[in-house]
Amino acid sequence: MISSVQNVSNLSMTRALGAVDTENSASSSAATMPGTAGAANGMSFASVMGNMASDAVNSLKGAESMSFAGIKGTATTREVVDSMLQAEQTLQTAIAIRDKVVSAFLEVTKMQM
Numbered sequence: 448m449i450s451s452v453q454n455v456s457n458l459s460m461t462r463a464l465g466a467v468d469t470e471n472s473a474s475s476s477a478a479t480m481p482g483t484a485g486a487a488n489g490m491s492f493a494s495v496m497g498n499m500a501s502d503a504v505n506s507l508k509g510a511e512s513m514s515f516a517g518i519k520g521t522a523t524t525r526e527v528v529d530s531m532l533q534a535e536q537t538l539q540t541a542i543a544i545r546d547k548v549v550s551a552f553l554e555v556t557k558m559q560m
Contacts, residue, residue, distance in 0.1 A: 499544075503537045510534030 490498075513530035516522035 500541075503541050506537040507534050 510530045510533065513522055513527050517527035
């Protein structure tokens with residue numbers, strides 16, 4: 448179910464935005480400010496967005512596997528709830544970013560040449 452979302456990182460390849468380094472998704476700097484993460488590491492915008500997308504997919508996959516573990520009885524209710532809340536926050540962040548990108552695109556298309 449969640450594996451179909453992984454194709455998000457492949458969108459940059461079809462849009463000719465450059466290669467997205469998905470192996471370094473674990474080394475993305477979550478503690479730094481969002482505006483300085485790419486500038487400090489010399490990463491491109493496409494690679495930062497690709498890393499964020501792969502991190503979101505990993506979070507959703509973790510929540511899905513934790514829910515299955517809860518159904519099997521191998522995980523506690525607290526672990527399942529924490530995992531689900533983290534996945535919900537990740538999904539809300541992704542939706543907010545998508546809304547901002549769409550809004551910016553609409554503003555650009557309204558500009559006069």
